Amino acid sequence: MADHEDRTEGARFAASVPQRHEPFPLKGCGALDWGMQSRLARVFRPDTRRTVMLAIDHGYFQGPTTGLERVDLSIVPLLPWADALMTTRGMIRSTIPPASRVPVVLRASGGPSILKELSDEQLAVSMEDAARVNACAVAVQVFIGGEHETQSVRNMTRLVDAGQRYGIPVLAVTAVGKELTRDARYLRLATRICAELGAHFVKTYYCEKDFDTVAAACPVPLVMAGGRKLPERDALTMAYHAIENGAAGVDMGRNIFQSDSPQAMIRAVGAVVHKSSKPDDAYDQYLREPAPAG
C-alpha cells in the first residue's frame, strides 16, 4: 500500500549512489535475459561459477544402462551432491522427486537407438514441456562431422530460438561418435560452431593436448563429458585437468554411477570442481568415504 504520509527521508533514496546491478558473472552470459541468467545461476553454483552435472540420460538411446536399471534406487540418493541432473522427461515424471530441488537439464533430442545411425536425431521435447517440468536448461546433441551434421545443427538452432522465447538456456552436446578424432583441433571446431550458433553452454570431451585452447576459443562455458568408465583416480585426474585448463565444470555419468561407491565419487568430483582439489587428494577423499551398505 502506498504511503499516505511521507515518512521517508532523503538519505534513504541514496541519490548519489549509482544503482547496483549485478549480472551473473558466467562466461558469455552478461547479455542474456534475466530468466536465462537466473537458470544458469542454478546450474552453475554462483560461488564458484562451476557445476557438477550428473548425466543419466543414456536410456534415451541405449535403454537400461549399467547403473541406471533402477534410477529410484541408484540415482535419487545422489541428488543432494549434484549441482544439476541431466535426464529425460520420462525419467523426471516417473522417478525424480519434485521436492528434490535439483535443477534439471532436460534431454531434448532423440530418435535413433544404438541399433541405428545415432546422428539422425530430431528434437524430442517442446519448450513448453521443458517449462512444465521446470527445466533450467535443455540439451541437444550436435554431430559435427557426423552423417546428419546439418540436421543436428538445425535441431540446435531451433531449440535456441525456442529457448530465447522462454528464457531457457540450451546445452549443446558435441563430439559424440566413435569414428571422430577427439583432438583439440576437432573440439575447437565443434564447440565453437555450437557457441556461434547460439548454444548457451557446451558439453564436450577432454583432450590431453591443448584443451586450454578449446576452452579459450569457446565464448560460453564448457562442461567436460565423462565418457566411458575409468578407474576412479584417472577420472578425477581428467576432471582436474579439464577444470585447470578452463572447463566450467563436468557433466559425468558412468564415471559416477558405475563407480564402486557413487556417493563417494560424486563428492570427490565436487571437491575437484569446486575446491580445485588435486587428484590425489580427491582420490584419498574418495577412499575415506564409507562403502555403500549391502
Ligand code: R5P
Ligand atoms: C552423451 O552423448 C549423452 O548425453 C550421454 O547419455 C551422457 O550424458 C554421457 O555421460 P557419460 O559419458 O559421462 O556417461
